[in-house]
Amino acid sequence: MTTRGILVCLVLSAVGFVETAWSQTLTVEETLLVEWKSVYGQVETRNRVPARTRIGGTVTELDVSEGDQVEAGQRIAMVVDDKLDFQLGSLDARLTALNAQLETAEADLARGEQLIERGVITAQRFDQLQTAVDVIQGEIRSLGSERLVIEQQIAEGAVLSPEAGVVLSVPISRGSVVKPGEVAAVVAGGGVFLRLSVPERHASDLLEGAEIEIGTVQTETSTRKTGRLAKLYPQIEGGRLQADVEVAGLDPRFVGRRMPVRLPVGERSAILVPERALDRVGGLDFLTIEAEDGDKRRRTVVPGGTVIRDGETWREILTGLDVGDRVVLENE
Incomplete structure (x- = not known):
């Protein structure tokens, strides 16, 4: 083969490669997206029980301090009359x-x-x-x-722990004079969960058993951690609904610690395209659309937020794209 023939083959191969790279298309469809409400949850224990004195007298021994782990029936303090x-x-x-x-x-x-x-x-x-x-x-x-x-x-001068757990507070000290029924320590036990305070306008959108996302908006590299909405309290106070979320592996060391939580509060229709289909030039975002006659045209669109689907990043298109349009995707 001559040098001219080799060059012609290379050109034809390059043209074929370009056609292959732009041959994949995606027909635009409406997708239901879950609307999320970002709130903060507070780490709480299932039970928070006070260990009370049974007689009055003087505290002669104090066996625990804040943060200690205790067993049910373990002595916390000793009161002598x-x-x-x-x-x-x-x-x-x-x-x-x-x-x-x-x-x-x-x-x-x-x-x-x-x-x-x-x-x-x-x-x-x-x-x-x-x-x-x-x-x-x-x-x-x-x-x-x-x-x-x-x-x-x-x-009964021995103050005993009502259950196994962690000591949250000890409001007495050695030498204190106490009366019967005073709180010697507060013991938290029964496991931990997230206590949420949700605006009452979202009360009807929440269902027990729903999946809750722990953390902020998910990214490609973030690990998706979820919990289960275990309980909705019927009484609304101060315009807020109380709810409990069960989360596996929740750190019980710091009761009262706040964590970001995303609640599903509804659904809406949206148009999504893969992030790789967008091309940004001069501050504008473009998509390549394939017409019915096979011609490819670039169209200006306004993208919205990102959504992670099957490990791939998708972008919501707010304007510039209609249902049924065929978006050209670049092969990876």
């Missing part, structure tokens, strides 16, 4: 005296049994001796019950 020890000592002294009286009464009753057999004392006197023993035994049992009550009150 000195009066209970004094009452316990008083009861012990009375029990000692009654036990001594019981020994004397039982000895008198034993002698009375011998004397009544010999007819020395009357049955009435013997009954009095038996009654004296019964009365003292009853007083001993009563004081024993009172002692158990005081021992239980002393044991």
Whole structure:
């Protein structure tokens, strides 16, 4: 083959390559887009339970601080009431005296049994001796019950965690004087979720079980993280609807941390084309349109926002493109 023939083949090959590069077209159709509302969610725990004191007294021991992990039933603090020890000592002294009286009464009753057999004392006197023993035994049992009550009150000086979780706050300190029912610590447990405060105008657009996007607008390189709208609270306060979102792998270390969330609040029709179909020249955006006769013409369009579909970036076209138009795409 001559040099001229080789050049002709190269030119024809180049023309064929150009035709192949512009041979792919996309017929424009309307697409339903989900309307998203950007709000902030706050990391909350499912349960937030106060650990309360059960008796009044002085805090002698404080075993936890903010951020500590606790188990259900674990001791948080110890409250001591000195009066209970004094009452316990008083009861012990009375029990000692009654036990001594019981020994004397039982000895008198034993002698009375011998004397009544010999007819020395009357049955009435013997009954009095038996009654004296019964009365003292009853007083001993009563004081024993009172002692158990005081021992239980002393044991209830231990402030216990109501459930497993993390300690959010400890409003008392060692040496504090507390009353029964005061909060010694607030324990958060039961897992974490995102609490949302949504404007009431979007209340009717939200459904339990809907998928929620965590983060801002998705890009090509961002990882799409989602959650599930688990609960909508029926009471609207201050024009805001409260909602809970379950998110897998949510960091529970910082309760109250705010995170951006995107809520689906509706749908609308839009025209989308791949980002690679747009060509920007001199500040204007152009698309190549293939006419019915096969001719290709460049048309000025006004693009809108981006949408990620199947890992590819698409652009919404606001004006300059109609449904049914065939957009020429460059092959990659």
